[in-house]
Amino acid sequence: MKTEFTTELVYTGVVGLLLALWFIATVICQFRESKASNFIRHHLDTFGMIPLWTFFAPSPGKRDYHLLFRDKYTDQSVGEWQQMEITEERKLWSCIWNPQKRDKKVISDVVQNLVSTMPHYRSGEGDYRLLMFSMPYLIVLHAVSLCKRVPETESRQFMLAESCGYIKETDPAFILLSVFHQI
Amino acid sequence: MNILNNTYHEIIMLMSIGLFISTAEYLVKIKIFATDGLLSWNVMQIRWENSSKNWLAQTAFKFINPRGLSAIFVLRCILLLALAFAPVGSLNAWLCLTGLLITVLLSSLVTFYGSDGSDQMTLLIIVTLFLVFCPIGHANPTLLKIGIWFVGLQSCLSYAVAGLAKLFSNEWRRGTAIKDVFNTRTYGSPWALSLLNNRPWLNKFLCWNVILMETLFPLSLFLPFPLAVCFWIWGFTFHFLTAVIMGLNSFLWAFMATYPAIYFIHTQLA
Numbered sequence: 001m002k003t004e005f006t007t008e009l010v011y012t013g014v015v016g017l018l019l020a021l022w023f024i025a026t027v028i029c030q031f032r033e034s035k036a037s038n039f040i041r042h043h044l045d046t047f048g049m050i051p052l053w054t055f056f057a058p059s060p061g062k063r064d065y066h067l068l069f070r071d072k073y074t075d076q077s078v079g080e081w082q083q084m085e086i087t088e089e090r091k092l093w094s095c096i097w098n099p100q101k102r103d104k105k106v107i108s109d110v111v112q113n114l115v116s117t118m119p120h121y122r123s124g125e126g127d128y129r130l131l132m133f134s135m136p137y138l139i140v141l142h143a144v145s146l147c148k149r150v151p152e153t154e155s156r157q158f159m160l161a162e163s164c165g166y167i168k169e170t171d172p173a174f175i176l177l178s179v180f181h182q183i
Numbered sequence: 184m185n186i187l188n189n190t191y192h193e194i195i196m197l198m199s200i201g202l203f204i205s206t207a208e209y210l211v212k213i214k215i216f217a218t219d220g221l222l223s224w225n226v227m228q229i230r231w232e233n234s235s236k237n238w239l240a241q242t243a244f245k246f247i248n249p250r251g252l253s254a255i256f257v258l259r260c261i262l263l264l265a266l267a268f269a270p271v272g273s274l275n276a277w278l279c280l281t282g283l284l285i286t287v288l289l290s291s292l293v294t295f296y297g298s299d300g301s302d303q304m305t306l307l308i309i310v311t312l313f314l315v316f317c318p319i320g321h322a323n324p325t326l327l328k329i330g331i332w333f334v335g336l337q338s339c340l341s342y343a344v345a346g347l348a349k350l351f352s353n354e355w356r357r358g359t360a361i362k363d364v365f366n367t368r369t370y371g372s373p374w375a376l377s378l379l380n381n382r383p384w385l386n387k388f389l390c391w392n393v394i395l396m397e398t399l400f401p402l403s404l405f406l407p408f409p410l411a412v413c414f415w416i417w418g419f420t421f422h423f424l425t426a427v428i429m430g431l432n433s434f435l436w437a438f439m440a441t442y443p444a445i446y447f448i449h450t451q452l453a
Contacts, residue, residue, distance in 0.1 A: 011320045012329070019311065019333040026337065030344045047291050049310070051303035053341035057348035057355060061370065062363040090372065095426040095435075099208040104369050106221045106297035113296070135229055139296070142226045146219035165366035166373055167380065 025050050063162035065111045066172075069144040070159075072180050073152040081159065084144060110136045111160055115175060132178075145183045155180040186447070187327045188271045191312070193443035194334065195271065198308050199263045201301065201436020202283075206263070209290070210256045216293060217249050224248060227293050247293050259286040272322045280313045300341070301437035307337055308440055328451075335448040338441035339401035342418070346397030355394055358387030370429040393421070404448050411449055415442060 029037045029050045040050060067084040090100065114136040121131040131137055144158045157180045163172040215221045224247045234240035246255060262282045269276035287306055291298070315330035316322050349355040354363065362379045365371035379386050396417050403414035419442075422435040 007319060008321050008323055011317070012323060012326045015314045015317075015320065015326060016329045018314070019329060023333060023336060023340070026340060030340075047288050047306075048295055048298065048303065049306060051300060051307070051337075051341070053300065053344040054348035055300055055345045056360070056364060057345060058352035060352075060354060060360045060364045061367060064368045089368070090430045094430040095423075095432055097204065097208070098430045098432050099211040101430050101432075102208065102212050102297050103215060103221065105299060106215065108369060109296040110221075135226070136296075138226050138229065139221065142223055143219075143221050165368055165371060166376055167366050169366075 022049070026053075030054065061108065061112075062165075064165055065107055065175075066161045066163060067107065067140060067144065068159045068161060069147065069156055071149060071153045072155045072157070073150075074154050075152070082147075084147060110139050111175065114140070114160070118176070137178075141178065141181060145181065149183065153183065155182045157181070186450075187324060187331070190331055190443045190447045191327065192271045194308060194331075194440050195266060195276075195312065197436055197440035197443075198305055199267055201433050201440065202305050203260060203263045204436070205302070205305070205433045206256050206259045210253065210260075213249050213253055213256075215297075216247070216252050220249075222293055222296065224293060230295070231292065243289055243292060246289055252290060252293070255286045255289055259283060262286070272316055274318060277313070277316045277318060280309065280316060284309050284313050299431075299433070301431070301433035304338070304341070304437040304441065305433075308334055308437075331444045331447050334441050335404070335444035338438065338445060339404060341438075342397045342400035346394055346400070349390075349394045350398060355390050358383065358390040361389050361393070362386050365428065370431075372428050375428045396421070403445065405452055408449070408453065415445070418442070 025040050025044075028034070029040055029045075030053060031037050032052060032054075044050075068081045069084065070081045071079040073079065090098065094100070114131075114134070117134055117136070118131065121128045121134070132141075140158060140160065145156055149156070158178045160175040161172055162175055164170050217223065218225060224244075227247070228244065231240060231244070245251065259282075262279045266276060266279040266283070269279055287309055291302075291306070294302070311330045311333055314320075315326050320326045349360070352360065354360040362376065365376045365379060379389075396414065400414055400418065403411040406414070419439065422431075422438055425431045426435045
């Protein structure tokens, strides 16, 4: 009986400590540029258990992202730009059931990750080409390379673009233009 | 003890409904995990290069394909249904929670792009439930209280951080942020935009309303009950409207699941 009580007490203490550390780590990680936050996120948080609670701040997403691609054929001619259909318009019942939000969030996360890493690759001379080995770039390339093609397709180029949304206050702009990749 | 169990029952039910919907949504969108999908394992596995020699990771990776993930998601739905009927604190409920935790961790290996704050809140709740109801601790009242405090404080932290981050943002202070978000096809909607367009005062009011209420939300733990209820009603309305206007349906359930914990802490501090 006494052993059981001690085990229960020790376990309660351990869980209390664990949850306290988790809470402290969450507080630290809200300062996303700090060294401690980077260390926790990149070395300790394997399963993404430390949240970042800064929803839609400091800069809310004000753009829609678009993924376009075009093909180069064996005769070296280049085809028209085609848009990869990622998003569907939301329906009335999206407040209860909204599977489309996943695709939108994936592409939005990937593009934001790509945009945030671009300055890092631009900073060193010649480093920019290394962007092609980054994970978000590869995700986009992989997705477009598996879209329908004709037998004459030799290589494919993609473009990431952004647009303003319903009210066009600014023109659409491109974020990234890839080289032609053999597919 | 009864209050504690009731609080956990409410947390579990709300969290389960949200996770069930979210899991069913993933099942409908299972093609994103296919070889030609946005989250194809062919690419996503790069992130786990360093774990490729770990046998546990190797075993987990075998499930990361459309068929394996479908099985995981179906199993999760079954576990959620079973959890709804299992008495709180029973061994059966804990086994369901263990299964849920495993399925959530497994799918998180490939969903690090595309998951959102509601997924993180849900994971946080499941881990807490798993720990506090582990048979070693015999679900003793101290342990149960620790779990409730953790969930409630994380929820308050989330609101406060979101509010403060907005307070330091020019776009939020100027009152343009909400209209800009509603203008996007990703999170906006034409009818909500038409309400805000050409009404700068309404934009400013809504932006400052969100900033103030989010930043001050933790006060609802200490304030007298009628005032605290104002914050909770505001929270519900906020999540309901973001679900209706922005399609963020899972946030409503994930964050409402933390409110019983906040209420419990409030009664303790009152």
